[in-house]
Amino acid sequence: MKLLFINILSEAPSASFAEDREFVSEYVNTAHAASEKMHLYEYDCILLYCSLQNTATREVLAEIGKLALNSGLIILSADISVEYRIQALNSGADDCLTIPYHSEELGARIRAVIRRKKFNARDQIHFANTVIDLGSKHVFVWNTLIPLTRKEYDIFIYLVMNHDKTVSHTRISDYLWGEDADNK
Incomplete structure (x- = not known):
């Protein structure tokens, strides 16, 4: 975030x-x-x-x-x-x-x-066959827990939030690392 x-x-x-x-x-x-x-x-x-x-x-x-x-x-x-x-x-x-x-x-x-x-104030996001628990930061696909690192989770959430848009690599980098994105 x-x-x-x-x-x-x-x-x-x-x-x-x-x-x-x-x-x-x-x-x-x-x-x-x-x-x-x-x-x-x-x-x-x-x-x-x-x-x-x-x-x-x-x-x-x-x-x-x-x-x-x-x-x-x-x-x-x-x-x-x-x-x-x-x-x-x-x-x-x-x-x-x-x-x-x-x-x-x-x-x-x-x-x-x-x-x-x-x-929309939900604790869980249901997206296709995926459930994201925002409180625990767990992602389930077909009820199977998918182990994600913090950055993988952040990228996944960002893509879900922007599922109706094309998101460039630059925007993802800026979102995840801010001003330090050029150093990553």
């Missing part, structure tokens, strides 16, 4: 969740850099560390709306008020989490947002 972490504010929260091998993460710290990334690459989820009163935040939210991305959006903020969370959700966020947060909770929220956005 590919994430874009946008840090509009000067102090960044801990991003230890992204160091987990489950996510391929890219980081930017300006609205302009975020816009470039969103135009160039596809992300499953965007994490926006921001203040809704910040002009750059409004620029990023407008850009996300303009691009009509199929990415999930989670806003991370130190503001803990209910009014702020309501404003964040009404601004287009799929979820809002206050800082400090527990990295496992953020990981679970990321997976839940992606499941809702990409797989």
Whole structure:
């Protein structure tokens, strides 16, 4: 799963969740850099560390709306008020989490947002004679477990998500390795 972490504010929260091998993460710290990334690459989820009163935040939210991305959006903020969370959700966020947060909770929220956005909130995907269990990351063909490495699983999921499109080697590489794709 590919994430874009946008840090509009000067102090960044801990991003230890992204160091987990489950996510391929890219980081930017300006609205302009975020816009470039969103135009160039596809992300499953965007994490926006921001203040809704910040002009750059409004620029990023407008850009996300303009691009009509199929990415999930989670806003991370130190503001803990209910009014702020309501404003964040009404601004287009799929979820809002206050800082400090527990990295496992953020990981679970990321997976839940992606499941809702990409797989209609299903825990299993049935595709032809194949069943993909998103929770356990197991793939079954004709009820037989197919052992896959993490990268094989990621490639398979990406191809299933894009089953109605032609997907180039470059797009697969960009999705799996992000900016490091040229080095793979």
